[in-house]
Amino acid sequence: MLTINKLNFSYGDMQVLWNIDLAVHEGEIVTVVGANGSGKSTTLKNISRLVAPQSGNIDFQGENINSLESHQVVERGLVQVPEGRKIFPEMTVLENLRMGSFIKSARPTREANVERVFTMFPRLKERQKQLGGTMSGGEQQMLAIARGLMTNPKLLLLDEPSLGLSPLFVKIIFEIIQEINKQGVTILLVEQNVFQSLKISDRAYVLETGRIVLSGTGSELLSNDHVKKAFLGM
Known part of the structure; x- marks a missing residue:
C-alpha cells in the first residue's frame, strides 16, 4: 500500500x-x-x-x-492524525468531527461517519456539544482520531x-x-x-x-x- x-x-x-x-x-x-x-x-x-x-x-x-x-x-x-492532537478548541466535538469531512469525497458520508465514530467513541457522543478545548487530553486524542476517520x-x-x-x-x-x-x-x-x-x-x-x-x-x-x-x- x-x-x-x-x-x-x-x-x-x-x-x-x-x-x-x-x-x-x-x-x-x-x-x-x-x-x-x-x-x-x-x-x-x-x-x-x-x-x-x-x-x-x-x-x-x-x-x-x-x-x-x-x-x-x-x-x-492517506490521512494523518498529528502529534499534539491539533483539534479546534473553540469548536464543539460535533463541529470538529464535521471539519474532518471537509474534502469533497467525504461529504456524502458525513452523517453516517458521525454515527460510526459515535458508536466507536461513546464518550464523544455524550460530549458532542462540548467545546473541544475543555476536554481532557485523552478525550481530545479520541476526538483527533475520530476526526481523522471522518475522511474515510x-x-x-x-x-x-x-x-x-x-x-x-x-x-x-x-x-x-x-x-x-x-x-x-x-x-x-x-x-x-x-x-x-x-x-x-x-x-x-x-x-x-x-x-x-x-x-x-x-x-x-x-x-x-x-x-x-x-x-x-x-
Missing part, C-alpha cells in the same frame, strides 16, 4: 532522514519507534506531503505522490497518539487503534511507547538519528536485545 524508497530529508543544512526504506501492506499495523528527535514525525510529514523530501520516492497504492499537495494525498485516502481513510497515520496521556487512556487508545484496524483501516503508527506499540504491531521499524537500524515483526523486536536495552530498560 505504501512504499518509501531511499528517502532523505533536510531542514536547511541539517539532514534529519537518511535513506529511509519502509513499506506498509494493506491491513497491517506498522509501527515506527524511536527516541524523541529520531525523525519519526518528520517521516510522517514527508508521507503526508507537509514537507518535500530532498530525494527518494514515496508511493501510495502504486502512485508516486512526491509531487502531490497535502490535500491531494488526503483525497486519495485507507491508511491512517498516527503520530504519538499516547503522548502525555494517563495509563488508563493509553490503554484505551491502543485498544481503539486495534479496533480501527479490524474495521479495515491500515495503520502506520509513530510512537515512543515502544512496549505497547510493538505488542499490537504486525511489523515495526526502529529509527535512530534519522536512520532505520532494525526492522521485523512486533514480537521479534520486543525480544531483540538492542530494543530491550535502548527502549525497555531491560
Whole structure:
C-alpha cells in the first residue's frame, strides 16, 4: 500500500532522514519507534506531503505522490492524525468531527461517519456539544482520531497518539487503534511507547538519528536485545 524508497530529508543544512526504506501492506499495523528527535514525525510529514523530501520516492497504492499537495494525498485516502492532537478548541466535538469531512469525497458520508465514530467513541457522543478545548487530553486524542476517520481513510497515520496521556487512556487508545484496524483501516503508527506499540504491531521499524537500524515483526523486536536495552530498560 505504501512504499518509501531511499528517502532523505533536510531542514536547511541539517539532514534529519537518511535513506529511509519502509513499506506498509494493506491491513497491517506498522509501527515506527524511536527516541524523541529520531525523525519519526518528520517521516510522517514527508508521507503526508507537509514537507518535500530532498530525494527518494514515496508511493501510495502504486502512485508516486512526491509531487502531490497535502490535500491531494488526503483525497486519495492517506490521512494523518498529528502529534499534539491539533483539534479546534473553540469548536464543539460535533463541529470538529464535521471539519474532518471537509474534502469533497467525504461529504456524502458525513452523517453516517458521525454515527460510526459515535458508536466507536461513546464518550464523544455524550460530549458532542462540548467545546473541544475543555476536554481532557485523552478525550481530545479520541476526538483527533475520530476526526481523522471522518475522511474515510485507507491508511491512517498516527503520530504519538499516547503522548502525555494517563495509563488508563493509553490503554484505551491502543485498544481503539486495534479496533480501527479490524474495521479495515491500515495503520502506520509513530510512537515512543515502544512496549505497547510493538505488542499490537504486525511489523515495526526502529529509527535512530534519522536512520532505520532494525526492522521485523512486533514480537521479534520486543525480544531483540538492542530494543530491550535502548527502549525497555531491560
